[in-house]
Amino acid sequence: MFAKKTAPLIKRKKLIIGLALALTCSYVHASEYRIAAMADPQAFRTESGSVHNWDESRWERENKLTAESLRNANKQKTIKFGIINGDITEYGRTLSLDSFHKIYDLPFKTFTGLGNHDYANNVGECHKDICDIDMLTYMHKHIESKKNESNFSNNLTWHYQHGHIVTSYGSLAYSWDDGDIHYVQLQNHPSYDVYLNKHVHNTKFEYKKTSLMVWLADDLNKARKRGKQIILNMHNADQNFLKNTNETEKEFFKKIINENKVIVIYSDHYHGPWIINNKDWFGDAPVRVSDSLFHGDYYLVDIPKSGLSTVS
Template identity: 40%
Template sequence: MSATQSTNYNIIVMSDPQPWRLDLDNNDPNDDQSRWESTIKKVRDSIQLLHHEKSFVFGIINGDLTEFGRRYQRESFRSFFAPSPLGFITYVGLGNHDYQNNVGDCSEPSNSDLSMNACARGMVFDMHYRIEEYRGYSTSGNFRYDSSEYSGSKAYSWEYGDIHFVQLQNYPTYHVVLDHWAASTINVTDSIDWLEKDLIQARNRNKTIILNFHDGHQHFPENSSQEELSFFKYMLEHYGVKAVFVGHTHYVGQDNRYGGSEIFGDVPVYNSGALFKGDYLSVGVNGSQLSIAVYNGLSGQPQLIEQWN
């Protein structure tokens, strides 16, 4: 742990900004840039106001950084959220709208790429280059990653204070081959084997572990074998994972409040809702303990909705 790192600090956990989707009538998520940017500016302003109060060390955004993986949507996202327009750095992961939904279904004529995998490939490349940047951040203690330019799960992990944070992207078993008629094939692999090695190292350093990924309840169980799900649950229990943060549903909630999940066991699962609806979580870290507050910022002010202890 760096001497400049504290064991008591605040972070913010978010998900699903999804430019240009809105929770409004007649929304066209592929063309509604101005209304999305007007709405999301208020949300961004509320986060900055809360940052003045809580001094967030960093933020985490768990997937669906775009609605359809298009370059212009990526640029809208960057202008508001990453890498640092909020006043602090953000670690991000990909969601189904960023690549899974776009496999064989989205070209980028504006970027002179007519491959039907262009949007998905663009998001994966973007994630790879972000990981390269994260390696140099002062908040990225013991940074590890599973990424090369054309392969890997793009999972990564870092440590700050007593906490080991892991970003597993869409979901831990997601994998896909993204070919291209005129460029090298991208092989996105699952992160299960990488995750086990990462958790072993974190426990050997006596770190408290927090997992992040996008979709914990739909495509993860639908597209994984029972053996994979059972092994994932075993790892959470065996290596003492403290909490899991997800998005995808667009609803804020404590998704495993009473434990007993077939996927997560007794590990608490927190859903951060959707930024396009104004939702986000403020997480206070005190050593290995977490205090979580739900906020909504659609008004431009950070409105406290609920406190989870």
Template identity: 40%
Template sequence: MKKINPSTLSHLMFIILLFLSTFSIRAFSSTFISIKNSTDSILELDSSSLKNGTWSTKPPPKILTSERVNFMFDNSRMNNTEGTTVYKASDGAKITIYWNIPFRGKNSYDITTNKQDSYLTGYSLIHGENTGIRVTFLKKHLTRNYKVIVMSDPQPWRLETGDPNAFANEEPWKNRNRNVVKSINELHLQGLVDFGIINGDMTEFGRQNTRDDFYLIYNKLLFPFYFGLGNHDYQNNVNDCTESWHFDFSKNACARWSVDNMASEINDNYQNELLLNFNSDYNNDKHSGSLAYSWDFGNIHYVQLQNYPTYWVTLDHYAAPTIYIKNSMAWLKTDLTKAYSRGKASILNFHDGTQNFIQNSTDEQKKEFKNLIEKYNVMAVFIGHTHQVNESNKNGGDPIFGNARIYNSGALFQGDFLLMNVRNKCIDVSVYNGRDGTPRKIQDFQGTCGKLTHQLNQ
């Protein structure tokens, strides 16, 4: 018998082990499906099937209103894993979720409803250890009451003490914010929350490692959340921050990465989850726009204006196209006009409503902003930035914010957040702190209501 060269044998063993490890990873990979019930009724499981796979978590028998549930399956054979799950609402509306996970190639999904006149469906991809999708089932004309958590300034790795840019603060920040997430989830389970809003300062200086920590901690929230950028993400770091760990040595690297991440969230996730009258202001091909976005939920139109409505900046790069961040005032006027024509009251969200917005906006811009608030039924503005929970403009008449109530959500890194209870076009706002892992109610703010459309001046 001819002897096999030891080096040849080593190469053969390496190839076999590589094949087996690749096969093992693929064969036993999991697919994760998350469904959000944004309808008026409980969803009942109508049917479910799985071919060439094994359930690790089966679809639950029902999904409460405002609830998000998860199920998962493992692909354990050398062929496609295929399946369908159907949920049904009390009025007969159904959502059908179909998936095909090939042994090789790209996963495919198809989400449909039998009542397209009354309901919308959408999904966004989940990336990470387990691939999968986040699915939304939304009733167009939502009539029930609902809850929203409004937050700002997670700002990893900032705490009351220590250097917020130092690794020494990383674990203490994680521990604090794990408690905050735990407390918010506990409040959610007491009375389900439909979604959350985070108004800026998602990082301390736009660095990717701090952004990764934000996602690591806050992706544990049991409801979807939608955020905007703040001055710490793409203002303070302009021409002052590189990403050398990622071989991006532009001094605008950190600001640009913040913008690119925000644009990706808007285009890849939010427009597929915030289904009703979603609108945004960023051209990916031209790398230009304000990054503002908006959507309807029930009788309220929600707007995210990022840092502040008049902020603009140009972010150049030695090897990539220049990014042009524009102010959002023109877009906002068009957006609010359309929302008003649909009979909606509006809530504005942005990061800094007390410092840079006031100092860096012209008198004409401030006047125009007030006119938009007064003309198009803007009932409230939620901001952050100061790290101080506050309610202002209770009696109206503010020279910039008109009669809109102003709520400041404090800072997540301190444990602060707001719970907003929504009834038609009215909101009640309560202050909570969860830094110790338990939601502790601090106080109730004064609520406010949007006006009926026919009461407004045309």
């Protein structure tokens, strides 16, 4: 059931028309709290679509307004945490990542994932793949910082040897519980695959992206046994995922979703709010695609005792 609702955002001169989605699930019994589902701050891409590779001033000026609207929303009703589903940066550059952290220093904790602009687009394009390696290192540190979350799990192995050799493998996926909900961050998309073997920063760095399907099936099964409902998060739930996933993996992914009764998937990549309802790809779970932070948009998601609702 859908209802239209207006929500003013500081960045806009007009009211933003959003979606209020009521999922009436008889098994919903979570304690009431609010989260922010976000994506694509994409430093340094601006609202006009322009990319200012080495000049953060315009992106920072526009995104300060978005960050301020999130702070105001938090004052009106406390946001327990935020989820940012990828494209933290436009090209994975450290300058952009630093600017993101400065502007989106929010009054609530955030759980981030990587998108195609953070690493997938940059393989072979950035000197010695340093952009990809820096973003992978950032995500490793981010995952490490979340290990005290309830029932935390992750699909990443990371080895340091003698301070100058890093060997890592896994999908970067991670998950945690909050109340009666189990959240999973799938990063770019479940089938993204890459191998990097470079010398950078006086360090030999080797990374092998491996499939997350077996880990995901086990993780969701354990969550259901704990009595949790499940929300998945990924960056691209459409084009890149479908092109890079064979039929066997698609069927297995759909089976995982249906068997574990995933209630919603939050995604982005397309810089505009829309809804994917495709049972061939995602089984019974609806996909809510949010607009971009660099456009000034995000979802506020209420998880009350009566059900899950999403407000732009």
